[in-house]
Amino acid sequence: MAVDFYMVMVDSLNVRQGPSHSGHIITKAPQHQLVLETRREGDWSEIFYLDSHKANVKGWVYNRYIQPQTLTPDTVAESVFAINVSAAQPVCEGRSMITGGSLCYLDVTFAVQSKTGQQTDVQVNCWADFVVPGRDSVTPVQATMTKRYRLTPEGASDTMRLKAGLKQLLDSTTLNVAYYNCAAGQ
Template sequence: MMSRKGFVLLLIMMVASFQARALEFYKVIDEPINIRSGPGVSFERLAQAKKNEQVLLIKRQEDWANIFFIHPDGRKVEGWIHSDFISPDGEVRQADSKLKASAIGAQLNCLPNAENTGIGSCLLNIDLTVVGPLTTDTVAVACESELLMHVNNETHPLQESGRIRTPLKQGSGAARMQIIVLPPNQKSIEKMTLVDYRCMAKAL
């Protein structure tokens, strides 16, 4: 694994645009985390970062952070990650360190459009469990999903997300998140497939 000193030197050489500002290093605190081309789950996934991956913070935009890091395969990746998944390098956020949401199952049910020529809408149910500190009684849970739309023997990606609040009792809880999926070009979509999904929790 590359040392911190080596990582700093490599970044300085390759990212000249960052030299005029202070370098802020963070670590990924969960895995695997999607790195996207923009600040939101609707943007393309560029790569995934593993837990304890060291990243350089460029800037923030609302709940998202623009970061740069060296992927294990050697790629230089600049993209966006949700701020809940990074913390200052060498530090652990005590407030949320034991708070975790786990998706334990999902089901996608779709209905045809009015003309019965394609899929009109789908309902994605995600069953999840949440564990956290005994002092936390309510959490906000956000889930993101990746789907594929099948159109004329081709597939097209689609991202959807949802948020709910759920109570915790003695440090644990369970909930079902329902996400309504309204795909574009409904007349030509033959099938929808759920590819991946994940959830995260934050104390309120």
């Protein structure tokens, strides 16, 4: 299953309940909003994103107004930290039902160092975008975790477990990772 990110290219884009101009408008996606496409039917794309209030938005948009995006790891030219990030395959433990206390997760490992060699505190934020295939559709899920670390001359490293907690039952035994990364700051 391919998972693609798109950018909203118009001032505001109607997000509808179904793949039709007659579908009820749920909300409007703002220009430059990054969305995850989870399904496509002709000129319509089912999309998912977090709005400015961090609420999940899932609906259908006319896909002539969105443009494919290539995601690259975040880089900050003036960052005083260097960070390396890796992850293994996602893990789903237990039976075939993923519930609110999901047993599905991704372990993201990072190593961060100060470019200046200073011993200082650093805040590391790791995040992942998951896609959970179900019987009839896929459900996108986002997870994030932030922790503070004290850098030694050798730096700091750790593994953050990003859990894909879901609010509804899905008939699925798999969890696909669309994107993951970590960033360091003060």
